[in-house]
Amino acid sequence: MSDIGEIRMQVMWNRLISVVEEQALTLLRTAFSTSVRESGDLSAGVFDTRGQMLAQAVTGTPGHVNTMAEAVLQFMREIPRENMFEGDTYVTNDPWQGTGHLHDITMVSPSFLDGELVAFFACTAHVVDVGGRGFGADGKSVYEEGLQIPIMKFAEKGKVNLDLVKILRCNVREPNQVVGDFYSLAACNDVGHRRLVDMMTEIGLTSLDGLGEFIFSRTRAAMLERIQALPKGSWSNELVTDGYDEPVKLVATVSARDDHVHVDFSGSAPMSRWGINVPIIYSKAYACFALKCVVAPDIPNNAASLDFFTVSSPTNIVNAVRPAPVALRHVIGHMVPDLVLGAMAKALPGKILAEGAAALWNIHISARPVDGAAGRRAEVLMFNSGGMGARPGLDGLSATAFPSGVHTMPIEATEHTGPIVIWRKELRPDSGGDGEFRGGLGQVLEIAATDGHEFDFSAMFDRVGHPAKGRLGGKDGAPGVVRLDDGTRMRPKGWQHVPAGRRLVLELPGGGGYGDPSKRDPAARAHDNSKGYVSETQS
Incomplete structure (x- = not known):
């Protein structure tokens, strides 16, 4: 040409x-x-x-x-x-x-x-x-x-x-x-x-045949060059998540060959009786995303680039079969990148970020008037994000949706959809794991129904019992907390009730730190203190 x-x-x-x-x-x-x-x-x-x-x-x-x-x-x-x-x-x-x-x-x-x-x-x-x-x-x-x-x-x-x-x-x-x-x-x-x-x-x-061939041929050539530059071998990683009523173990083995990279989920927990199962099409989507972030983040995402990644798994929680409940497939699915990246960190030491909050802290609120009184009923859905893991050379991003990439919902737009008030939405101090580079901070939200209303909510949270791990000596991020304003602890998953007059408090998890905390730049620590990212006792 x-x-x-x-x-x-x-x-x-x-x-x-x-x-x-x-x-x-x-x-x-x-x-x-x-x-x-x-x-x-x-x-x-x-x-x-x-x-x-x-x-x-x-x-x-x-x-x-x-x-x-x-x-x-x-x-x-x-x-x-x-x-x-x-x-x-x-x-x-x-x-x-x-x-x-x-x-x-x-x-x-x-x-x-x-x-x-x-x-x-x-x-x-x-x-x-x-x-x-x-x-x-x-x-x-x-x-x-x-x-x-x-x-x-x-x-x-x-x-x-x-x-x-x-x-x-x-x-x-x-x-x-x-x-x-x-x-x-x-x-x-x-x-x-x-x-x-x-x-x-x-x-x-x-x-579009000619244009398609142009796109695919150049993508294939660029991807093959990146794949061939990877170290060859197989590396495994395990990650434990909260699950619904018991912890769930996820296992991935990543194998790099001359012309492709394969991910196998053998060893992961069996299917759950609760709706946290993941169809393989979704697990594969996030496994491929994680690999592409490492191998070729700058190469366009299309059929040719995705062809270089393959995924296999026996029937288990990341390869759930019909009629398994799958409504919250994103909670486990969003852990797949951290799982895969943990394996890649063994192949490429010093180049992979620490674990982060990963799963979105989605909350579905069903609000209604108290005892059938006059008022407004509504279904309200909010997306919230914890902190990203620290990166080699950079602190983790705070309150950022990785790996999903969705935006934070503005409070005003959320309140407009139903009879609820967001009383507080702020970064959560001390939630990012310490390290040479600090993990990203989670956030704190305080939610209540308007006067004369109450609400049920569907909790879809993780990293409450199993926080994000640091990497190469970095400390773990803070675990999440779900509670009422009177201190009553709530479950991280499942439908629950918030009475009229009470507020639901969500303390979102932080990302893991990266590297030895003793090597953190004193100027960076001073900046953390001045911004309130950490308390004096944590500095």
């Missing part, structure tokens, strides 16, 4: 990325659920006619993007080409064919140009409710966790399946929000389609 041809292809690649960025922004701007529009709990991408991911939007979580990369192939298997038409949109929330639990809705739309199929657009978002028990770990099977939507058509030739919409409205607690999000997802793909057609028409393309 000539230099001019290379430049032209690069320009088209950049243009394609701008198409999926606008696709994702459409969802952000039109979504009804705060988890989408405020926190960016979504993904968007464009795929070629074989179902291979060409490009993804920067906005999005690894758990959505990397599962979506496989989900499109599932859609193509279920809906044959002869049943695909212009104006179609397909949908599912099947945990094993989508993103791992029922609350995530995945939509896929074929894109046609002059009657010919040229691409697929896909997007995923977390909706506030799917019926059943609600968002929590208390279900004993997936059948209790909400409405299951098999791969089917949300719209055919531009006409929405109103029967599906009616079923949705009859099965969820917030029908307007949920149905609104379905239409937002469909609009997201439609915008991507229209922008792609504009691009192809302007440039004079009739197919």
